[in-house]
Amino acid sequence: MTQYATNDQLAQMPVDQFYQQMGSSPAGLPTTEADQRLTTDGPNTIQQGKRTSNFKAFIKNFTSLMAILLWVSGIIAILAGMLELGIAIWAVNVINGVFSFWQEHAAKKATDALKELLPTYTTVVRDGKTVQINANDLVPGDVFNIQTGNRISADARIVQCESLQVDESALSGESQLVSKQVAYHKGSGKYDEANLVYAGTIAAQGNAVAVAIQTGMKTEFGQIAALTEGEKKVASPLEIELNRLTREISVIGMLIGVAFFIAAILVVHTPVAKAFIFALGMIVAFIPEGLLPTVTLSLANGVQGMSKHHALVKELNSVETLGETTVICSDKTGTLTQNQMTIEHIWLPGQQYDVTGEGYENNGQIKRGNQPVAFGQNADLDLLLRASFLDNDTQVEAPKDAQHGPKIMGSPTEAALQILVAKAGMKTHEIQSTNPRVKEFGFDSNRKRMSTVNQATDGTKTLYTKGALDGILALCDTILVQGRVRPMTDQDKTQIEQANQAFATQGLRSLAVAYRSVTDSEDLNQTADQLEHHLTFIGLTVMSDPPRPEVYEAVKRCHTADIRIIMVTGDGPTTAKSVAVKIGINGENVRIITGDELAQMSDSDLETAVKGDVLFARVAPEQKYRIVKANKANGEIVASTGDGVNDAPALKQADIGIAMGQTGTDVAKEAADMILTDDNFASIVAAIQEGRTVYADIQKFLLYILNSNVPEAVPSILYLFSGGLIPLPLTVMQILTVDLGTDMMPALGLGSEKSEPGIMDQPPRPRNAHLLNRRIILKAFAWYGLISSVISTAAYFLVNYRYGGWPHQALASSGSVYLQATTMTLAAIVFCQIAMAENCRTKLVSVFKIGLFSNHRINFGIIFEVCLLALIIYVPILQGIFNTTGLTTLDWVVLATIPIPVFLVEELRKFMVRRHLSREGKSPAAVK
Known part of the structure; x- marks a missing residue:
C-alpha cells in the first residue's frame, strides 16, 4: 500500500511540496497512475466483516440452552407415552424461535450503512480533464471537486476554496458548521484543521477543489468502521441469566427425577420400567416449559411499550438490559437539549432585552422588562435586527405539519437570527428588496466573522458584520449608544467584555454585531481585511441550545432510581457544565475532563474518574x-x-447502545440496540421503566409456575413415604396438565403485567442478582406452594372420606372413587392457581390498588384454565387420557370457594408487611 506523510504533515506543507509528496499535480493523476494506485491501495470502500447467514441466525434461536432443554423434554414426554404433550412442548419451542428470529431479522451490521453513506460518483481531474468516476475508484492523489450538498468521498486537503462550510457532526459530534480554507490552521478539535476535509462529512455551503490523501479503510471514517466491526457484541445480561437459570432448574429436575426413581424402586418396589417413566414425568414436570414464551412475550410487550415512548428496540433482550442500566453516557446536543439554537437575550450598551419562545418557532416576543418591543420602536434595536437579517445566508422554511419542525437550510446560528427578526415583526421581504446585497465575505474560521455590503434604494452602502466578540471588538473604534455614535472607550470595552463573560458563565453564546457606512469611492473588490475596519459596535445577540422541557423530570427520575448520568459532549467545558448543572445532572463542583486531559489519562485513572461527579x-x-x-x-x-x-x-461497546432517530447517521442506528424516534433523553428513562417491568414480570412468572410444583410433588412424596399405602393422588399426566395446560395462559398473562407503583423508586438490581432468588424460592415453596399443597391434599382425602374409604379402610388405588379423588386433587390445584395468578401480580402493593380485573390476559387465562379443566373432566376421550371423572355439584361449590381465602390471606400478609415497613420508614418498592 502506498505510504504518505501523516494528515497533519500533509496539511502544513506548501502546496507545491504537497503535490510532489502525493505524486500529483493540479492537472490530476494520469489515468495509468490512478489505475496502478487503485490496484495497490485498493478500492475506496468500507470493507465488510464476516457475515452470519440468515440460516445460522434462524437456527441460533433453537439452540439456546433452554431451547435444547425443551427439545429433550419433548422427547422425554414421548418416551413416557405422552405423544400429545411431547408435540405440544416442541410446538412451543418452534413458535418462540420463529417469533424471536422475526423480531431480530431487520437488524443489519454497521458497515452496511457505512458503505451506503459514500456517494456513488465523484468529479475528478485526470490527465488534465474533468471526468466523473465511481467513488469506489477514487485514489490518493486524485484531484476532485466539492460542491454544496456533496458528501465528501475521501480524506483530502483543500487546494482551492470558496466559502466552504462542512457539516462534520457525523465525525466530531458537534452541530456547528466548520469553515474551510486553503491555508493551514489547527483548530481546537480533532477534525478542525482548516484545510482538511474528511470522508463521510457533508459540504453544507460553498465549493472547493481538494486532493485525496486517504481512501477506503485508511480514512478516519474507515478506521472507525474497523473499530466498530472489531467490537463483538457480548451476550446480554438476560441471556446470561436465563442460561444460568436453565442450568439450575435442569440440575434440580434431574436430581428430583433420580431421587424419585430410586425411592420408587427401593421403597415402593415399583418395577424399573414403571419407575423410570414415573421419574421422567417428574423431570418434565419441573422444567418450566412456559419460560421461553413468557420471556419472549414480556420482551415483546416491552418493545410495544417502548415504541409508545418513541423508542424502537432492535433486539428483544435489549429491553430487559435497559432495566438494569446503572449509568447513562449521554450526548448533550439534541438529546438533553433541543438541538435548536435560540436567541435568549439582546444586549445593547445601556439596554438589555429578553426574547421569549424556544427553538425554531416565531411565536415569541422581544421584551424589555415586561413590555413587548417590536421592530420600529427602537432605533438601536432595529439596526441590530436589520444587520442580523441582511448579514445572513440561511433560510428557514415553515414546517409542513405539526409532526415536523421547520426546514433549516444553512447554519443553526443564523437560523436563530432569522427567527429573532420574525419574532420582532420585521417585514423581511421589504427589507431584502430595498437593501440588496452587493458583496459578501463568508464566515471564516480564522476571522471568526461574516460580512456583507448592502445597498439601499438611495444608493448608500452599509457593511454589516457579525461574529465572535474578540474579533469584532478589535475592529470597532466607535459605539452606538441610545441612537448616538461616539468614540469607544476602554470603559466601553470592559463593560462589553464583562457582559459577554457573564453570559458565558451561564452557558450562553454571544454573537457580536457591528456596522459602518461604505463610501462610493471604496473599491468593493478589496479583501475582507481591507474593508472590515472602523466599525461601530451595535450589540450582542445571546443564544443557547435550550434543554428539553421534559429532561428536568427525567433526570430527577434517574437520580431517584439510582442511575448515574455522565454527559459526554463535543461542546466546550463552560457550555457543558452550564447545561449539566442547570438540568440537575451534576453539581457546581463537578469535575470537567476535556478530550486533551482524557488523552493523557491511563485506563485505571479513567476508571476511577468515572465513579465520581464528572462530565x-x-x-x-x-x-x-x-x-x-x-x-x-x-x-x-x-x-x-x-x-x-x-x-x-461506543454504541456497540455499551450494554445498550441508543441511537438518535432524527439526527442519527445510518451507521449509528445500525450499531445501536435501540433507536429514539424523538432523540429525547426522557424517552430513555421511560424505556428503562419498561425494562424494569419486564424483569419484574419474568420473576412473577417464575413465582407462579414454581409454586404449583409443590402441590404436584407432595402427592408423589406421600405415595413414596407411605410405601404405596397412599395411592398417587395425582398422576403424571395430571401433573403435566397443570404445567403445559392450565398454568400456561395465566402465566403468560403475568408476562404482560404493567409497571408496579414505585418501580422507579428503587436502584437497579445488582449485577450478581438472579432471576431465581431466595425470596422467590421461599415464597413459591414455603408459602404459596404450602398453601396449595394443604388444600389439594385435603381435597384428595375429603373425597375418600366422603365415600367411606378413609380413615376406616385402605384408600382405593383404582375405580370410580380413586378417579374422583385424583380429579378433585387436580381441580383443587387449578383453583388455587387462580388465586395465585392474582397474588403474583404485585410484590407488596395491594392487587386492589392496581385493579383486580385490570390484566385482561390473566382474566382470559383464568377462564381458559377452568374451561380446559372442564373438558378434561367431562369429555370421555380426555377422561381416559388424563385419568379423570365427573365431579358433583358440591365439589364445584367447594372448588369455587378456594380462590377467595387464598387470595385474601396473601392480601393480609402484604398489608402487614407494608405496615411494618411504614413504621420503619421504608418504602415497599425498596424490597427486593
Whole structure:
C-alpha cells in the first residue's frame, strides 16, 4: 500500500511540496497512475466483516440452552407415552424461535450503512480533464471537486476554496458548521484543521477543489468502521441469566427425577420400567416449559411499550438490559437539549432585552422588562435586527405539519437570527428588496466573522458584520449608544467584555454585531481585511441550545432510581457544565475532563474518574469508546447515546447502545440496540421503566409456575413415604396438565403485567442478582406452594372420606372413587392457581390498588384454565387420557370457594408487611 506523510504533515506543507509528496499535480493523476494506485491501495470502500447467514441466525434461536432443554423434554414426554404433550412442548419451542428470529431479522451490521453513506460518483481531474468516476475508484492523489450538498468521498486537503462550510457532526459530534480554507490552521478539535476535509462529512455551503490523501479503510471514517466491526457484541445480561437459570432448574429436575426413581424402586418396589417413566414425568414436570414464551412475550410487550415512548428496540433482550442500566453516557446536543439554537437575550450598551419562545418557532416576543418591543420602536434595536437579517445566508422554511419542525437550510446560528427578526415583526421581504446585497465575505474560521455590503434604494452602502466578540471588538473604534455614535472607550470595552463573560458563565453564546457606512469611492473588490475596519459596535445577540422541557423530570427520575448520568459532549467545558448543572445532572463542583486531559489519562485513572461527579467535554470518537469501556470495567451496566459515525464503536461497546432517530447517521442506528424516534433523553428513562417491568414480570412468572410444583410433588412424596399405602393422588399426566395446560395462559398473562407503583423508586438490581432468588424460592415453596399443597391434599382425602374409604379402610388405588379423588386433587390445584395468578401480580402493593380485573390476559387465562379443566373432566376421550371423572355439584361449590381465602390471606400478609415497613420508614418498592 502506498505510504504518505501523516494528515497533519500533509496539511502544513506548501502546496507545491504537497503535490510532489502525493505524486500529483493540479492537472490530476494520469489515468495509468490512478489505475496502478487503485490496484495497490485498493478500492475506496468500507470493507465488510464476516457475515452470519440468515440460516445460522434462524437456527441460533433453537439452540439456546433452554431451547435444547425443551427439545429433550419433548422427547422425554414421548418416551413416557405422552405423544400429545411431547408435540405440544416442541410446538412451543418452534413458535418462540420463529417469533424471536422475526423480531431480530431487520437488524443489519454497521458497515452496511457505512458503505451506503459514500456517494456513488465523484468529479475528478485526470490527465488534465474533468471526468466523473465511481467513488469506489477514487485514489490518493486524485484531484476532485466539492460542491454544496456533496458528501465528501475521501480524506483530502483543500487546494482551492470558496466559502466552504462542512457539516462534520457525523465525525466530531458537534452541530456547528466548520469553515474551510486553503491555508493551514489547527483548530481546537480533532477534525478542525482548516484545510482538511474528511470522508463521510457533508459540504453544507460553498465549493472547493481538494486532493485525496486517504481512501477506503485508511480514512478516519474507515478506521472507525474497523473499530466498530472489531467490537463483538457480548451476550446480554438476560441471556446470561436465563442460561444460568436453565442450568439450575435442569440440575434440580434431574436430581428430583433420580431421587424419585430410586425411592420408587427401593421403597415402593415399583418395577424399573414403571419407575423410570414415573421419574421422567417428574423431570418434565419441573422444567418450566412456559419460560421461553413468557420471556419472549414480556420482551415483546416491552418493545410495544417502548415504541409508545418513541423508542424502537432492535433486539428483544435489549429491553430487559435497559432495566438494569446503572449509568447513562449521554450526548448533550439534541438529546438533553433541543438541538435548536435560540436567541435568549439582546444586549445593547445601556439596554438589555429578553426574547421569549424556544427553538425554531416565531411565536415569541422581544421584551424589555415586561413590555413587548417590536421592530420600529427602537432605533438601536432595529439596526441590530436589520444587520442580523441582511448579514445572513440561511433560510428557514415553515414546517409542513405539526409532526415536523421547520426546514433549516444553512447554519443553526443564523437560523436563530432569522427567527429573532420574525419574532420582532420585521417585514423581511421589504427589507431584502430595498437593501440588496452587493458583496459578501463568508464566515471564516480564522476571522471568526461574516460580512456583507448592502445597498439601499438611495444608493448608500452599509457593511454589516457579525461574529465572535474578540474579533469584532478589535475592529470597532466607535459605539452606538441610545441612537448616538461616539468614540469607544476602554470603559466601553470592559463593560462589553464583562457582559459577554457573564453570559458565558451561564452557558450562553454571544454573537457580536457591528456596522459602518461604505463610501462610493471604496473599491468593493478589496479583501475582507481591507474593508472590515472602523466599525461601530451595535450589540450582542445571546443564544443557547435550550434543554428539553421534559429532561428536568427525567433526570430527577434517574437520580431517584439510582442511575448515574455522565454527559459526554463535543461542546466546550463552560457550555457543558452550564447545561449539566442547570438540568440537575451534576453539581457546581463537578469535575470537567476535556478530550486533551482524557488523552493523557491511563485506563485505571479513567476508571476511577468515572465513579465520581464528572462530565466530559471536547471528546474525540475513540475517547467516548474509552469512557463506556471504563464504566463497564467498574461493573456498571452502561447505556450510551450517539448519532454520528464516530459514536458507532461506543454504541456497540455499551450494554445498550441508543441511537438518535432524527439526527442519527445510518451507521449509528445500525450499531445501536435501540433507536429514539424523538432523540429525547426522557424517552430513555421511560424505556428503562419498561425494562424494569419486564424483569419484574419474568420473576412473577417464575413465582407462579414454581409454586404449583409443590402441590404436584407432595402427592408423589406421600405415595413414596407411605410405601404405596397412599395411592398417587395425582398422576403424571395430571401433573403435566397443570404445567403445559392450565398454568400456561395465566402465566403468560403475568408476562404482560404493567409497571408496579414505585418501580422507579428503587436502584437497579445488582449485577450478581438472579432471576431465581431466595425470596422467590421461599415464597413459591414455603408459602404459596404450602398453601396449595394443604388444600389439594385435603381435597384428595375429603373425597375418600366422603365415600367411606378413609380413615376406616385402605384408600382405593383404582375405580370410580380413586378417579374422583385424583380429579378433585387436580381441580383443587387449578383453583388455587387462580388465586395465585392474582397474588403474583404485585410484590407488596395491594392487587386492589392496581385493579383486580385490570390484566385482561390473566382474566382470559383464568377462564381458559377452568374451561380446559372442564373438558378434561367431562369429555370421555380426555377422561381416559388424563385419568379423570365427573365431579358433583358440591365439589364445584367447594372448588369455587378456594380462590377467595387464598387470595385474601396473601392480601393480609402484604398489608402487614407494608405496615411494618411504614413504621420503619421504608418504602415497599425498596424490597427486593
